[in-house]
Amino acid sequence: MTGDDLTKDELLSRFLQLEQRVEELEQENKRKDEKIDQLQEQLDQKDERIEELETRLRKYENPHTPPSKRRSATDESPTAQDDEDDDVRTDGGTPGRNEGHDPEWRTVADPDEVVEVTCECCPECGEHFDESAGVSPRLVEEIPDPQPPEITQYNRHHYGCDSCGTQTVASHPDCPGEGQFGVNVIAQAALSRYDHRLPYRKIADRFDQLHGLELSGASAWHATERAARAGRCEYEQIRRQIQEAEIVHVDETGIKRDGDQAWIWTFRTDEHTLYAVRESRGSDVPAEVLGEDFAGTIVCDGWTAYPAFSSTLQRCWAHILREAEDAAEDYEDAKPIYRTLRQMYVGLQAWLETDPSTRERAQMHRSSQNGLRSLAERSVADEPVATLLGKIEGGIDHWLTFVGEPAVSPTNNAAENALREPVVLRKIIGTLRNDRGMFVHETLLSLLATWRQQGRNPYEELKRVVKSNEMVSRTHAVPAVEPSG
Structure with missing residues (x-):
């Protein structure tokens, strides 16, 4: 049938049928557009959530995060296989x-x-x-029941010298120069705070x-x-020992001082560790702690304060390898940059185990430095790689100080x-309240x-310094504002 026959x-x-079909198709397209808009909105929300989680994850998974804090569980590790196992380590290993x-x-x-445990009948x-x-x-090991405190009254006699007029108060080695608590109480309170990490009110509860x-x-x-x-006094002795050291490892991390940003620095050698709480993160802190004339080598990360203080540095390879990875x-x-750095580092470590001579070390230092310089001169397009x-x-x-210096x-x-x-x-503590808190924190930690x-x-040493140095330490001036417990 042709059009003329209709x-x-x-x-x-x-x-009318075609018009109705067109309207149906338009309605269907409208519904699909609405569905697309809904899906796009959900996708945008998911992208925002992913970005938020990635930002939080970068706190634990970034080039500057040390291995001890990284969450490195893999599909083969126990953390990926059994989330209910409370004994699984966070580094992917097993206990x-x-x-x-x-x-x-x-x-x-x-x-x-020795106690004979017998039985007379079946x-x-x-x-x-x-x-x-x-x-x-x-064999059964047991500790005795805690003992109640011993309360001793020391009648400290006063004397006046008839010859020179000097007034003297007799002293006793077990009688503290101030306060009503003895050496054991002082040592246990300090150890409970900085070794057992108890709040001061919990320390008081423990004594009670x-x-x-x-x-x-x-x-x-x-x-x-x-x-x-x-x-x-012993803290200052540790500082002097570190000032004379040939090699000092230095690092810093943030801490709050009455809610404001401060920094706790650590200076570590093979036998000594010193902490310093300061409001500065600049080169003035190592200059103050180590002294302007410090002649040793500082092992550190890439923070600008270190080259501003000293030119004798060893930059941390763990940091640069994490950044490259x-x-x-x-x-x-x-990828080739990371591969080259890792091969160089592993190769140098293996080569140093052969106990090379001083001349061989100097030659390897020059060769490796030229290799790093060639690597740094590569042309790359991505800004983070640059x-x-x-x-x-x-x-x-x-980077290569360790090649020339065996220690x-x-x-x-x-x-x-x-x-x-x-x-x-x-x-645990959140913030240090004031200068007195900073003083106590850095001293006892060190x-x-x-x-x-x-x-x-530590307990015996605390008792020793409290007993022998209390009279001297009272001469140290400290701020008069008491931090909260």
């Missing part, structure tokens, strides 16, 4: 000794007392036993529960401050490890860390 009514009917390593057993001391039938058939010894000794949180703070003042994950141009190359070039004189470490892991304890305490490095008992 009647007007039929043509009109077909037109316990490594396979093939001999187990470690506790050393048990000889018994102070618990089942009541038959009397004639004699023992054998002995199954069991274990010993029936009533003191307030403020009293626990004052006892801790007395320990810090007593140990300040991070860039290689996102940019193709960074920034990485700029950092390599900027530290060209400081220098290529990484700053020692200083980063030393900052772990202050970081944990920072999460003493405890150094004593542990040297294999000394």
Whole structure:
């Protein structure tokens, strides 16, 4: 049938049908557009959420994050396989000794007392036993019940010299120069705060529960401050030892001082660790702590304060390798850079194990430095990769100090490890209130860390410095504002 054979009514009917179909298609397209808009909105929300999570993740997964803080669980690691296992380590390893390593057993001391545990008759039938058939010894270690405090009154006699008129007050080694708490209380309060990380009110509760000794949180703070003042002379001795060291690892991290930004610095050698809380992150801090005439080598990261203070540096390879690895994950141009840096680092470590001569070290230093310089001169298109190359070039004189100096470490892991304890305490206490809090914080952290490095008992050492140095330490001027517990 042709168009000419259709009647007007039929043509009109077909037109109306087409018009209705067009309207249906328009409605369907409108619904699809609305659906697309909804999906786009959901996608935008998901992108915002991903960006937020990536920002938070960069706190733990960025080039400047040390391995100890990285969340490195893999598909093969226990953290990926079993989320309910509370004993899984955060670094992807498993708890316990490594396979093939001999187990470690506790050393048990000889018994102070031997108790014979006997039985006269059978618990089942009541038959009397004639004699023992054998002995199954069991060593049990127990601590005695906490003892109540000993309260001693010291009647300190006064004397006047008839010859020169000098007034004298007799002293006793067990009588403190101030306050009503003895050496053991002061040492335990300080150790509870900086070793066991207890708030001052919890320290007071502990003394009350274990010993029936009533003191307030403020009293626990004052006892801790007395320990810090007593140990300040030893703190200064540690500083002098570090000033004379040939190699010092230095690092810093943020801390709050009455809510404002401050910094806790660490200076570490093989036998000493010193902390300094300052409101500055500049080169004036190492100049103050180490002295303007410091002649040793500083192992550090890339912070600008270090080259501003000294030209004898060893830049941390762990930092630059992490930055290069991070860039290689996102940019193709960074992959050969990371590969070259890693091969150079691993190769140098293996070569140094051959105990090369001084001349060989100097030759390797020049050769490796030329290799780094050639690497830094590469032309790249991506700005983050160019920034990485700029950092390599900027530290060209400081990456290879360890090649020429056998005692220098290529990484700053020692200083980063030393900052772990202050970081944990920072999460607990939040902020230091004032200068007195800064004084106590840096002093006790330094003493405890150094004593542990040297294999000394922190509690015995605290008692020693409190007992022997309290009279001297009272001459140190400290601010008169009391921090809160």
